[in-house]
Amino acid sequence: MDLLKKLDEDELINNKPINEKDTRKQSFWEKLYIPELIRGLFTTLRHILRKRSFTIEYPDTKKELSPRYRGEHRLKIDEHGRMKCVACYMCAVSCPSYCIFIEAAEAPPDWIGRDKIPSKFVIDELRCIFCGYCIEACPKDAIEMTQKIPRVYTKRQSYIYDMGILLNNDGDRSDWILEEVLGPHKKKTSKGR
């Protein structure tokens, strides 16, 4: 019976070129509506009985993010333990939302080959639009965006990340609860020597 044959077709795809007019007329069975209704009911029944669901049950399961995902910022440290940033202001200039505030200072004398480091490096994550221009602008590969989705805080002040937070920002997500309870991050000093 051709009703059964129709059940196997994929009803969405109709391989005709767009300019051609669809001149199919409704067959007698289609005009009755009830057989088509039953076909439609079988389609939805198939969906009910399928085990596939697109829901990601956050926070039990988290979505897999790509390595290029643009999350919160992080300042990087080189192999000698010094921060890579040289306070060249390139990221602050390229930011479309003007959310990076830098103040330069002289590097410590025993940091060989370094002229300036930032004394103040503040990113306002609320102003940030997570475009990634600052990452592309940095000549020293000193700033990157982690896979941390910007969290929920209770105060606006918590979103203003200073240098201490930015240097330490590669913890995993389970420590955000600790931070809300215990207070801001403990500052980690860069190992200068």
Place this chain on the structure above:
Amino acid sequence: MLTIIYVIIFCIGIIGFIMTVAAGATLAERRIAAYIQDRIGPNRVGPFGTLQVVADGIKIFFKEDFIPSYVNKPIFWLAPIIAFVPAIINLSIIPFGSISWTADDAIVLADVNVGILFFLAITSIAGYGFAYAGWASNSKYSLLGGLRSAAQLISFELGMGLALISIILFSGEITLKNIIGSQMEHGWNVFTQPLAFIIFLTAAFAECNRTPFDIPEAEQEIVSGYHTEFSSMRFGMFMFGEYIALITMSAFITCLFLGGWDIPFIGKEGFGSEVFNVIASVASFLTKTFLLVFFYMWVRWTLPRFRWDQLMTLGWKILIPLGLLNIVITALLML
């Protein structure tokens, strides 16, 4: 004295039962809709989302009951009640089971002689509620939704009535429990009167304002139609009333077409013991009702909405002639 106590307990039982089932139906609708759409419905709140119903109930109670200043206050106050109460009244005549597996000992709250007529009459009253709601809201679009609902209801009542006439012809009974009795003898009406079943099912979808006939509350077009201006518990009564009407209509269809509490291969004496009879009959009745409720929800998320003129064409130009044809065929075959 004992009968009064029995009646009161039965009343409380039925109202408690229907409220629970209607609340569960809201959750069931969301989960079935979700599974059809390849996602999961609410499953966080309780085991399988059962406490979601409680959460929704609490939310609706605590919302602000906002009465706009320009509404017609007596009718605004009355409309949700008229939409809500007839659905529960209809439940009183439905036989849920049988003590001795015959029609005479049916478990029914109010054994009305003219069961079918009573049902049709009370269902018509609910239509007033929708029309009142549309009028009292003092808003063009709500009025449109309310009038469309009223028009839809009266159009499809005719089809319903004609389908019912052929059943009455065939079984010779009007009381609901006797119709079930005749079905136990002659086979379920869904097999002996298939056309009446289809007509009645279509009309029942329209009576409950369910997709594909849900123009009055067309969610994407006129905000919420006639219940836009109602908030908190007033809206809750409309929503709940709709689900209760759904369940009541499913129970009615089960009585009329699916043989009520009848199980296919069980004979006239049932299971022997009375207690087991009661349990089995009520369980089979409820199973059929819930399957039909599932069917309602299944169809809702499958079909697109009918256009208004298509709906009216269906009600007047298709269902009524088909109903009349069915009566003629039934009468001829009974000769």
